[in-house]
């Protein structure tokens with residue numbers, strides 16, 4: 490998308506990006522409400538010292554980073570002077586291109602952070618399966 494010249498193709502890809510991105514934003518909010526109503530099952534007592542902290546910290550950072558990506562994307566668009574419909578309301582604010590650039594930087598950096606966190610997260614699931622044999626995968630079902 491970002492390598493394309495300005496034109497209809499770029500606009501339609503950006504629109505898809507925003508629909509998917511906003512859907513992720515809403516889903517994370519629904520998930521967090523669900524998490525408050527149905528807390529995550531406790532970890533197996535056999536875990537080593539610090540493991541609970543590492544798991545919780547990784548999960549917390551995953552949530553924070555996804556929110557950071559989606560909210561910075563929303564703010565980049567809004568500070569560009571564009572209109573967005575969020576929570577069924579049309580939102581438009583005064584443009585500020587410096588802030589739009591800043592939120593775009595945050596958008597890009599938090600995307601790299603998310604890639605690292607997902608890699609660590611998946612490696613941890615594989616480590617659980619291979620070395621700890623505690624079937625942590627079943628906990629998400």
Ligand code: HEM
Nearest residue numbers: 490491503506507510511513558559562563565566597600
């Ligand atoms: C989890 C959800 C999202 C992910 C993973 C994501 C990821 C990305 C990535 C990788 C880029 C390209 C960055 C670059 O290389 O320069 C980008 C650009 C962009 N994103 Fe997102 N994004 C998400 C959600 C959103 C949302 C919700 C919005 C706005 C409502 C948004 C608005 C934008 C805009 C405006 C650009 C720049 C497009 C351009 O310059 O043509 N993004 N996003």
Ligand code: HEM
Nearest residue numbers: 524529532544548551552607610611614625626627628629
């Ligand atoms: C192959 C892909 C993946 C596998 C096998 C996997 C597996 C798991 C497992 C087994 C848990 C439960 C850990 C526990 O309860 O202690 C978990 C939790 C979690 N995963 Fe993944 N995951 C994957 C991809 C992802 C991705 C791509 C994201 C985010 C972008 C993600 C975000 C999370 C979060 C936020 C939690 C914490 C849930 C909570 O308790 O609130 N996962 N994952």
